Amino acid sequence: MLLKDIIKKLRTKGAIAPSSRFLVNKMLSKIDYTQDLDILQLGFGNGVFTKEIIRRSTTNSSLTIFEIDKNCRKYKLDNKRITYVEDSAEKISLYFEDKKFDHIISTLPFASLQREVSQNIFKEIKQHLKKNGKFLQFQYSLFSRKDFNKLCKEKPKIDFELLNLPPAFIYEKTKYCDMG
Numbered sequence: 001m002l003l004k005d006i007i008k009k010l011r012t013k014g015a016i017a018p019s020s021r022f023l024v025n026k027m028l029s030k031i032d033y034t035q036d037l038d039i040l041q042l043g044f045g046n047g048v049f050t051k052e053i054i055r056r057s058t059t060n061s062s063l064t065i066f067e068i069d070k071n072c073r074k075y076k077l078d079n080k081r082i083t084y085v086e087d088s089a090e091k092i093s094l095y096f097e098d099k100k101f102d103h104i105i106s107t108l109p110f111a112s113l114q115r116e117v118s119q120n121i122f123k124e125i126k127q128h129l130k131k132n133g134k135f136l137q138f139q140y141s142l143f144s145r146k147d148f149n150k151l152c153k154e155k156p157k158i159d160f161e162l163l164n165l166p167p168a169f170i171y172e173k174t175k176y177c178d179m180g
């Protein structure tokens with residue numbers, strides 16, 4: 001891949017390659033799937049996280065996805081447990097007014113989103129996550145750490161996965177964090 005292609009991909013998708021199975025596993029293993037869950041996924045890409053969430057969760061669990069890029073449609077999975085919304089994660093409330101999700105798993109490229117867009121999405125996350133729910137997010141740098149710190153009163157846990165291109169940090173809003 002040429003440097004100009006890499007830069008273009010980073011700007012539009014916030015990534016140069018789909019997440020590795022190591023990153024997917026490390027991030028998703030932070031959730032307990034023994035109960036039926038209502039999960040929200042932000043950013044679908046080519047569905048690497050989605051396939052694994054569906055595989056791990058119970059047959060009565062549901063998964064709602066927000067993905068803004070219409071080019072990702074071709075990777076959509078035909079599964080009745082999935083609700084796929086082709087729109088920005090800024091608009092969760094428009095589709096799911098007062099609904100609260102058990103957990104929110106995000107692969108959004110916050111470091112390359114406009115500040116206003118990121119702030120709007122953070123507001124939505126706060127509004128739609130159950131009190132004891134987890135918010136999981138990976139990023140390729142710690143640049144957005146301050147924004148994640150503002151999400152709740154306690155600092156999020158940070159984990160790291162080397163076996164990804166590029167290596168990634170995983171932010172985890174813990175179960176008992178008070179989002180105020």
Ligand SMILES: C[S@@+](CC[C@H](N)C(=O)[O-])C[C@H]1O[C@@H](n2cnc3c(N)ncnc32)[C@H](O)[C@@H]1O
Nearest residue numbers: 015018019043044045066067068069088089107
């Ligand atoms: C870094 S890619 C992750 C793709 C895939 N989940 C993975 O891990 O390989 C980020 C995805 O978020 C999507 N995205 C970016 N901004 C968005 C927004 N405001 N709302 C919903 N999806 C968005 C992009 O189109 C892209 O598919």
